Amino acid sequence: MDPNQAITIDGLSWSYDDRPILTDIAAAVEKQAFTTILGPNGSGKTTLLKQILRILPVRAGTVFLESRDITGLDRRDLAHVIGMVPQNERNPYQFTVEDMIRLGRYAHREHDQKHEGYEARSIERVMKLTSIDHLKDHLITEISGGEYQRVIIARALAQEPRIIALDEPTTYLDPLHQLGILKLLKQLIINEGLTVICILHDLNSAMSFSDHVIMLHDGKVFGHGTPQEMITPQTLKAVYGITTQMVEDPFTRRPYIIPDTNL
Ligand code: ADP
Numbered sequence: 001m002d003p004n005q006a007i008t009i010d011g012l013s014w015s016y017d018d019r020p021i022l023t024d025i026a027a028a029v030e031k032q033a034f035t036t037i038l039g040p041n042g043s044g045k046t047t048l049l050k051q052i053l054r055i056l057p058v059r060a061g062t063v064f065l066e067s068r069d070i071t072g073l074d075r076r077d078l079a080h081v082i083g084m085v086p087q088n089e090r091n092p093y094q095f096t097v098e099d100m101i102r103l104g105r106y107a108h109r110e111h112d113q114k115h116e117g118y119e120a121r122s123i124e125r126v127m128k129l130t131s132i133d134h135l136k137d138h139l140i141t142e143i144s145g146g147e148y149q150r151v152i153i154a155r156a157l158a159q160e161p162r163i164i165a166l167d168e169p170t171t172y173l174d175p176l177h178q179l180g181i182l183k184l185l186k187q188l189i190i191n192e193g194l195t196v197i198c199i200l201h202d203l204n205s206a207m208s209f210s211d212h213v214i215m216l217h218d219g220k221v222f223g224h225g226t227p228q229e230m231i232t233p234q235t236l237k238a239v240y241g242i243t244t245q246m247v248e249d250p251f252t253r254r255p256y257i258i259p260d261t262n263l
Contacts, residue, residue: 001067006031006163006195007052012061014047021047022219025061032189034196036206039216040240045199046087048216049165053084079107083156087167097135097143097151098123104158126157130184146177153184163195171201182209203257207231208249215239228254
C-alpha cells in the first residue's frame, strides 16, 4: 500500500434495493492534498463519501484509510482518522457555537477527562483556525450560513482527524464566503498537514483549488487526475452534457470554464 495515500478504494460497489449506485470504484486520495469529487446530481458522490466515512457499510470492495481496512476500525479510531462536514446541515437546537464544537471531542472524552484544560484549549484552537473565536457564545440558530459552515468545520477539526471529508461545503454561500471556505481548506492543508476530500459542484472552484479530481458518472469513475486533465470541454460534454470553452484564469493561470449560455 502506498504510504502517501490517505484513502485507497478498490472494487467498491453499492446498491440501494438492488439498484446499483456505485460500481467497481477504484480511487486514491493523496495525503496533504485537496481532492475533489465531481459528477452530476445522482452520480453517486455522496454515497461514495458515506462509504469512506462508514456511514454506509462497505459490502463489496475495500476502503483503506491510511493503509488500515476501514471495516476493522472501531468508531473511535475512525474519528481520529477522518472528520466529516455533512451537506446542508442546519441544527435546530439552542447550542452555543462552543457547545456545538465540543461535540467533535466525543472520541477524545477519556483523554480530555484526564488532561485538565485540554478540551477548552482544543476548542479555542479550532475556533481560531476557522476565524470564529468571536462567535464562541453565540447560539448556532443565530449565525449566518457562512459562519455555520465554519462552525461545523471547526467541529470536525476538534476531532483532531488527519483527513476531513466535506459534502458540498460551499453550495449555499455567497461568492465571498465560498472563497473563504475554500481558502480555509487550503490553509489547513498547508499549515496543519490536513488531507481534504470534498464534493464540489462549482467547476471553476474545483479547477482553482483541487490538486486532484475524481470524476464520477453513473456510479462509475469516469476518470481521475489533475483538474487540468479532468476538467476539459470533452469531459464536461461527456459527463454533464454541457458545452463549454476555456480561457486562462489570470489569477491561477489555470483554465477557467465558460459555459455556453446561448438559448
Ligand atoms: P450525488 O451525491 O452524486 O448527487 P447520491 O450518492 O446522493 O448522488 O445518490 C446516488 C443515487 O442514489 C441517486 O439516484 C439517489 O436517488 C440514490 N439514493 C441516495 N440515497 C438513497 C437512499 N437512502 N435510498 C435509495 N436511494 C438512494
